[in-house]
Amino acid sequence: MARLRMYPAGAVVYLEGDEPNGLYGLVSGALDVSIPRSDGSDFTIHRAQSGFWIGDLATISQRARLVSIRTASDATLLHLGYQGLQSLLRKNPTLYRDLYRLTYDNFAMTSHLFASVSMPSSEARVASRLLLQLACAPNPDGRVMISQTDLAELVALSLPTLQRTLRRLTDLGYIEQRYREIRVSNRPGLLEVVGRI
Numbered sequence: 001m002a003r004l005r006m007y008p009a010g011a012v013v014y015l016e017g018d019e020p021n022g023l024y025g026l027v028s029g030a031l032d033v034s035i036p037r038s039d040g041s042d043f044t045i046h047r048a049q050s051g052f053w054i055g056d057l058a059t060i061s062q063r064a065r066l067v068s069i070r071t072a073s074d075a076t077l078l079h080l081g082y083q084g085l086q087s088l089l090r091k092n093p094t095l096y097r098d099l100y101r102l103t104y105d106n107f108a109m110t111s112h113l114f115a116s117v118s119m120p121s122s123e124a125r126v127a128s129r130l131l132l133q134l135a136c137a138p139n140p141d142g143r144v145m146i147s148q149t150d151l152a153e154l155v156a157l158s159l160p161t162l163q164r165t166l167r168r169l170t171d172l173g174y175i176e177q178r179y180r181e182i183r184v185s186n187r188p189g190l191l192e193v194v195g196r197i
Contacts, residue, residue: 001084005077013069021057022081029075034068044153045113049137056102078190117156125155128191142184
């Protein structure tokens with residue numbers, strides 16, 4: 001019922017306002033989830049890693065997409081179309097519970113993302129985002145694979161402000177910076193930064 005689809009980096013999976021065509025599960029690679037701003041541009045709110053599912057709300061309600069999805073790297077997605085989903089649900093109606101849980105989890109993450117971006121402290125925004133990225137894609141050595149430019153957009157900070165913030169967190173021994181990655185070396189320290197707000 002589902003099909004694997006391969007996308008190059010920077011490809012559009014779907015756009016805000018599109019008609020729903022099913023659910024997508026991220027098998028490998030990374031996706032950027034963005035919402036429209038009032039000026040017509042998009043604001044990236046989340047960088048998703050493998051294991052992420054999206055498209056449930058629009059597909060179940062048969063309403064237009066509320067967010068845009070683009071690939072942040074080469075990506076493989078599993079696409080389950082509306083007809084396939086309906087067939088699964090007819091055979092096993094208890095799957096609705098799982099779909100509601102998926103919708104709940106995505107809404108909970110969205111609430112967390114907006115709460116993080118509203119934090120007045122740049123250190124708390126960055127710490128919260130790094131902790132969230134690790135929670136979404138656990139890495140035993142604490143690595144978050146992201147460029148400073150992408151991280152700046154995700155936390156709604158200018159690149160110079162982000163760079164100053166990363167230097168402060170590095171000086172405190174909470175993170176280590178490398179090319180296109182940040183390693184969280186002290187999670188309790190970052191949790192303390194978030195908790196100060």
